[in-house]
Amino acid sequence: MHNNLIYLTADRGKVDATQLSDIEWARLVVDNRDSTRRRLVKCAWCWDEDRVTHWMKTYSRRNGTRVIAHQAGEIADHPYQALESDEHKAYCDRVERVGVTEGFQARREARADDGRTRSDVLLIGARHVSYEMQHSPFKQGYGARERTRRSLAAKRDAVAWHTDSSIIANGAKVAMLRSNQARLPQIENPRYQLRILGGYREVLVWDCTAREGHRCLKGRYSGCGATHVDTQPSAITLDDFIRQAPAGLVLPVRPLDRLGFWTTTHDHQIWVDHFGEASPPGGSGVGPQRQSERQSDGHSRRTAAKDHAPVAPQQRTDRPQAVTRIPDELIHLQRSAVEERAQLADLDGEAYDAQWKAWRTAAEDFHAAVTDYAAQGDVSMSRYEVEQAVKNAVRHPDQETKALLLRA
Incomplete structure (x- = not known):
């Protein structure tokens, strides 16, 4: 069902129409027969997002499917959206609070230009990370894979799916973080550590x-x-993940695969170097x-x-055929970020914190420059391909050319 979230007048509040009983739904259809005059059912999406009132039509198809639709000439119907629970809201509040404290921009219920791609919390740093908290099973036809694909197409660098249900995590078809189950007071407590148990390796x-x-x-x-x-599984807290993901310090591997996972930039580069x-x-x-x-x-x-019998290591044969040159500025920025990170080795205390901020600033400058370059009209490569090729050029300066090589 589209447009499932509605406001019912007479102080009944916001409800999910799919959760109404058959008797309640049948009574609502009868009472709302002349929808624009009766004004019983209001679109929750339009009201919450734009404070625009649209009175909805309600009826049932012959196969029993419930339909809630806009009037002719109004905006297009909205995709299914689960009703936000108190726990869901608390998770999003926590992510927003941690992100803002760390210096990132955080936008709640952020929608892309297509109007159909929405993020529970959009975190904007060096990278655009769409945080999605899943508390209920995915609905058929609008699952995690389709929503992730749409979000990536909307120029968001990554989608961080999170759940505290092992059933939802095991049934998801995308890379998903799973934390320990927590009650509402624990989620709201900033000192309580929400540990990631799966999806980070x-x-x-x-x-x-x-x-x-x-x-x-x-x-x-x-x-x-x-x-x-x-x-192998590794440990991180949800708060630390939110501090690192928008800065580009953790990256997803195979985000559209149920066996996908998140890992550090170092381990991500090892994976890409080995498998391509x-x-x-x-x-x-x-x-x-x-x-x-x-x-x-x-x-x-x-x-x-x-x-x-000894076995020789397999040679990679997926080298790019055609090449194009990328500005040396990107290589210089990445090299600076690597040098700043190397200085963390022998530091501790306040000196470590100061150097960590310097490294993070250098990393953000590099990621911002990569984003700007990949957005140029004459660049056919994706942002991900530009970033990985620059890092390869810095790591292996003695290859065929010291400049960046990319597939045309």
Whole structure:
């Protein structure tokens, strides 16, 4: 159902029409037959956003579907939107408070130019991060993947989905943060730590030998000799995540994948260097395997010989074919940010805090310059591709050219 959030007159307040009983809905349809004269049902979206009153038509289709529609000639219908609970509002209040305290802009219920893309809280720093708190199951036809795709198309750098329900997190088809369940007083308490239990991971890199202590992703007990990249759960609080995401210090990996996750910029770069921009199947470097393949004990001579044979690291073949030059200013700004971060190593106390602010300022300057450059009309690359290519150029200055290389 579209336009599901409505205000009912006679002091009944804001309700979700999908939650009305069949008897209540049937009575409302009869009472609201002449909608513009009776003035019983008002569009909550139009009123909350623009303080404009639109009296809605209410009726049922033959298949029993409930319909709430604008009058002819008024604005287009709105997508389904869950009624905000007290806990949902408290989470958004907390995110807004933490973001503003950290120096970011925070906009509640921010809508993009298309009028259909809405963020619970839009955090604006070096990056535009749309925070979405999900307390109820996703509705069919307007799920997390579609909403994330629309938000990214609306020039928002990332969408941070968050829930405190394991059922919702497991059923989501996007990268989603899951925290411990908390009651309303705990959410409202700024000293209570809301810990992220899922969706935030650390990237691991190891040479696959028997001495490393990691299980070979290809199922060889003695190791395959290749370099493996995998992930493991890591810890962060919701407040720290909000402090870092708009500054570009944490980034999403595979945001439109249910196995996607968030990680630090350092670990994100390791992942991109190993797998490229495309995501590996199954969440690892080798893809899903049958159980018998993963637990093969290699007792035969052929398998034993294969297990002990060294395997050369795979060469990446996804190098760009065509190149274009990017202003050296971007490389200079990223190099400055890297140098500022390196100075944090031996500091503590007030000196560390001062240097951390200097690093954050340098990082924000770099991200702002990347955003401005990617928005130019003659640049065919996305902002993400520009950012990653600049970082690769700074990390590997002795490659084919010291300037930035990008696909045309």
